[in-house]
Amino acid sequence: MTVNLAINGDASTYEGDPRTSLLDVLRNHFRLTGTKAVCGEGFCGACTVHVNGKPIMACLQPIGVLDGAEVTTIEGIAPLDELNAVQQAFEDFDVVQCGMCFPGMVMSLSAFLKENPNPERDEVKSAMTGNICRCTGYERIIDALMSVQGLEQVSSQKSEKVTS
Amino acid sequence: MSGKFNSNSAVMNFPRRDSQDKLRGRTKYTVDMENSDVLHAALLRAEIPSARLISIDTSEAKKMPGVKAIATHLDAPGLHGIGISDHPIFAGDVVRYHGEPIAAVAALTKAQAEAAAAAIKVTFEQDDAVLTMEDALSIDAPLVHPDWENYEILFDGAARGGNIAWEATVQRGDTNAAFCRDDVTIVEGCYRVGRQSHVPFEPRAVVASFEDGRYHIQTSTQVPWTVRHVTAKVLGIPEAQVQVTVPAVGGGFGLKFDCSLEPYAAILAKKSGRSVSLYNSRREEQMTCLCRENAEIRLRSAVTKEGEIVGREATVLMDCGAYGGEQVFLTSMTAHTLGGNYKLGSVRISSRAIYTNTPPNGAFRACNGVYNTFALERHTDEICSAIGMDQIEFRRRNVIGNGDIGATGQVFEGDVLRPMLEQLLEKYPIGDTQEVLPDGRLFGRATTVGTWFIFVGPSAATVNLNADGSATLVTSGVEIGSGTMMQSLPQMVAASLGLHPSDVIVKTADTDASGRDLGVGGGRTTVSIGAASMAACEEVREKLLSVASQMLQTKAEDLVLKNGRIEIKDRPGSGATIQTVAQQAELDFGPISGSGAFTNPGVKAMPGCASGHFIEAIDIPVFAVHDCEVAVDPDTGHVEVLSYRIIQDVGRALNPRAIHGQIQGGIVQGLGYALQEEITINADGAFDQTGFETYRLPLAGDVLPIDFELFEGAPSCGPLGTKGAGEVPILNVGASIACAVANATGKAVSELPLTPPRVLALLDDDGYTGLSLTHISSEWHKNTLGRTSSY
Incomplete structure (x- = not known):
């Protein structure tokens, strides 16, 4: 399956199993390792990202439902040389x-x-x-x-x- | 030679330099280093606790897609361990615990590696497993290590036998005479604790490669030199063939104070010719966590009506799991914790590490000190009840002070615990205690004392003074999160050399670049690596001042280093910048560097008191006084902590703000241990708690701000008078909560954690009968292997 989405403002395309978690896609496919894989079960919150402005746990989110979504990760939460x-x-x-x-x-x-x-x-x-x-x-x-x-x-x- | 610098300049709330990248998600931990050229590895682990392996067939697995290398026990012939070499990295002939690795596979993807691991055919005959220490000590127990007598002994002097991996004993004075006195009350109690899991957010992880005939291991560890040594030992290769480097470590808490996954990745890297990444899934990390061990304790004391402890007998059983590991070493620490805190007329202690067919245990922040302090402080309050003495008054009379002797006969220096106790009571006077709160909950307060130590031992450091006037500190120190490598070490180096700490570059650990070191743990980083760093700075200072003395035509003793300059004393703005002097030195002699070393000073015990002990006396004792108030809900069994306040002995606080962070974090870990973190072992020899749903870590809503004061000025051989401050906050949390709950309920609290079901059972007048550990004898000598006299 092909999923088109924006990650930190970059138009991005994922091709593969739609059941793969957003967490694995971010870390393994796009090498955005700031989003941390810790419990893998939605308890710890270490993989929280924003999807269309709302915080979600990326480990519980299948990539297949994110076509057209805007995803912001920790790498994109603030301008390059600033902290929020x-x-x-x-x-x-x-x-x-x-x-x-x-x-x-x-x-x-x-x-x-x-x-x-x-x-x-x-x-x-x-x-x-x-x-x-x-x-x-x-x-x-x-x-x-x-x-x-x-x-x-x-x-x-x-x-x-x-x-x- | 000018000597002394103003050590106050080392004290500041210097911020940590790694925080911005950590906050931006840019920091690369070992788990973040799977670049496109690495192979991915997976382990095949045993799913039974005890078996004889008949065959391991990898032929089908080797043909699976993407598979590049498979390793088994044939690739790692050596055994490793602490005190005893009893631990192979792969089960070869025998499986001794659920989760033990049998084979390792490297493939192009993690999924391929896992599929191939599952395709390895293992045939075995299941054996009876011993899952509890009581079972392990029974007369007809199967032996976890039938060949225990044939293992290489790495440290002499302990009694061993069958499922008793290690026994350390202490005997000082005549306890028999003490217990026979007609003016004493004899108080006896049993205590039991379960395991605690560290749950570092970065699991154990490694990326290994084999380049130019040597292994390069990048790993998430606290002990790069241990990883180097153990990897070489189990692979049967020279240690010089192993290089270990350590990126930022995402939490350790003691779990990473041992070699773990590194040898598997190293073997696979050599066999495949590729870099190999291996890390534990969260489930594997939990199921094979080298926990704070479960333990069982019996204490007996003979006490006069004035509160003098004339005799004490103690037996501690520590579950080391399938292999001896850290518990073998920790048998030594019983003497200094259970035998600590109070003056004892006579004492004998048996501290035993017991083999069971369960996952091996390890080191966890203040280790067995945490539960020994729990048992000791509960026992102390039971003594107070028995002789009718106030709990605070008893402690005032009995805590160790200047010139008192410890369990092994070491002489303590300085009055520390008593003034700390007074400081706490002055700040928080004991008021009229309510027994029941208006909402019906039971109120209790407790004040406890604790004794722990700074684990010292060898460290090395090199300081290079650069031509730009900055300095580079090269050590094997690892930044595990506590901030020591980011804060106290550059602060010390900067103070010594007259620089700002931001001008001190701190090299990350690399065994090819830095000297040997025992690792980051036991509160030793500031003390041991700090002392080595200060010694290295002293050599740099001498060289700098010698050149500056020539340049400025001023005696070295009249020169001072400050603000990046070497100035003539009392003449601000005179002299030259350190950069200028460093450049002159290069012309005269070459670049300036210094090397420094440190090891333990070796405080003496009383000869003949201790046997089987790695540490007979503690070089740097560290003390803590904790106080808490709790409300116990008699309907639900829930314990709410209403206040928590401490006085902590830090020697000298170099970065008070960072110490505050360690206190808040360490005490909350202790609250988890005291109230909610629980591991149970099922009939398959596996933990029931395999993830965050079942292993209950403290959440934001479970905690409270910790009130604290630092006690400075206690004797310490640490640089600038420091002691480690990160390990000790957890020490008496279990003790304080348990004593407060006992005071609230009037019940004998003998077990941790105090989960609601356990508290409800305590409150059940009909059901609760206390704890009686029948496999630990009331006759102390029966709890030893008979090397000691049993009269």
């Missing part, structure tokens, strides 16, 4: 450890804060439940996210092509 507001907050608060969960964390929370620019701490915690982290114990990540509130500059570069 969530990435910047994580950087400023020095919360990254091993880093494997952070691409998915950035994708989920960027979408959440765009929809909820001024959340309470409990709401941020709820929003993070689908993103598991083994290193950090979460709370400092939440501290960082609370600093983003009200900025409303959490953009996902939905279909703009990222160029250098």
Whole structure:
């Protein structure tokens, strides 16, 4: 099956088994390895990407239903030499450890804060439940996210092509 | 020679240089390195816990599409291990655990490799399996290693026998006399814990190639030199034929403190002439996780009414699984954890690693210290109940202080635990304790103490001063996520050389470029690699100052290195830039570099106290005081942690913000261990928990912010007075939660994790009868192999 879709603004074509997960297509076919394969069952959130602006877990999404979709991965969430507001907050608060969960964390929370620019701490915690982290114990990540509130500059570069 | 630099300049919240690429998804972990030219590998694993293999037929598999190489035990003749060489990398004649590799296949695609692995024909006769330590110790138990007596011994002095892989004992003083005193109360308790899985988000992974007659192994490991050594040993080749390099590691927590998949990929790379990628699926990673081991403990203490512990007897059974591995080493640590924290008049300890037909266990952040501290602190509170003494008062009277002796007779230096305890109680005074909260839940608070150590040992470092005035630090250190290689090490080098840490380049681990090292684990990176790095810097400083002294016509002792310059003391702006001096040095002598080394200073134990111990005394003790409040729901058995606060002994905090990250993360891992992470082993010898659905990691909603203060100034031989800060936060979390739940419920909490069903069982007045481990005798000498006197 042939699937035509836009990945980070690039017109892209996949040919193969339509049941292959978007995660495998991104990592193995297009070598976009920023999207992480961790649990493979939709529990951990490390493979979160945006499809048509909505966060989804790429490990659960068959490529066959994505013809015409606009996919944004961690590689396309911010212009080349910039960090988006969530990435910047994580950087400023020095919360990254091993880093494997952070691409998915950035994708989920960027979408959440765009929809909820001024959340309470409990709401941020709820929003993070689908993103598991083994290193950090979460709370400092939440501290960082609370600093983003009200900025409303959490953009996902939905279909703009990222160029250098 | 000028000597001292201002070590305060090493203290800062320097940000980590790897975070931006990690946040952008650009960092390439080993699992991200499957370029188009690599072959993909898969393992055929046993699906039974115990069997004799009759034949392994790969002929059909070899003909399958895309298959380029197949490896079996015939390709890896050697055995490896810690203390004993008991571990082949492939099951050849015998399968000893569910999940044990039998063959490895490399093919053009992962699917082809998996299909070919499934097509390998194995015939076998199933044997009876021993799945529990109780079974393994029974009189007529089948032996997991019938040939145990023929294995190569790598470290002498331990008692071994049958399914007892290793036995380490301690005897100091006359415990029999202590227990016979007529003024003591004898308190006895049993404790049991299950396994804990690390769940690093990057599974164990490797890409190997064979080039110019040597193996190049890129791997996700904490121990590049162990991988080099073990790969050579099992392949039967010289170690010099193996190069190990390590990209960013996506989490380790101790799981990657051993060689794992590397030899399979190495063999396949040589056989196929191609680079080979091999990584565990999440299911394989869970099913073969080298967990924190399950353990069973019996403690007996003879205590006076004033609270003096005049005698203590302890027996610990540690399940090493099918092969000895890390548990053999960890038998040594029982003395320093179960035998730690408190002054003991006399003590004897038997610490045994037991073979079972289950997946091998390994090292996990603070290892057996975590459950030994749980058992010890629960036992301590049971002693308090028995003699009618307040839990805090007992600890005040008994914690180890300056000049006190430990279980093996080592003399502790400095009062650390007691002032830490006072610091915590001053910040959080014990108030009127409510027993029941307004919502009907049971309230409990507990304060616990813990003793752990920094694993020191050999490290090497080279510092090259570059002509542009920057410095390159070359070590075998690995960045596993804790930030040590990104923060404390460049901070130390920069402070020593008068640079900014961003001008210190940190070379990633490469055994062809850097000297030998024991690896990143046990809190040793800042201490051991740090000390070697500081020694290397000292040589660079001496060379720089000697050249600068000539250039500036000033005695070296009157020169200081700061802000990228070498200046005359008290004359800011004088002198020259380090770059200028480095360039002059090149003209005079050639480029400046320095090398440094470190090993453990070797604190002494009391002769004759310990046998079978790899470490008889701890070189750098590290202490922790934890306190928590819990609410226990008597209807559901759910335990909510209301507060968690700690005082942590860090020696000296070089990057307090990074230490905060380690404390928050380490304690949450401990909360998982205490409350929800559970592994059960089924009749097939396999774990029931094979993924994230069944193995319950803490989620954001399960956690709370940890309140902490750092205790600085305790004695340490670490550079600038440091101790490792990343490992120890997890140490007494299980203990604190268990003691708080016991205080809330008034029940004898003897097992972890405290899942709701286990808590409900505790609260069932009719059903709960406590824990009685009948396979561990109340007569201590019966828990030894008889090398020790049994009077």
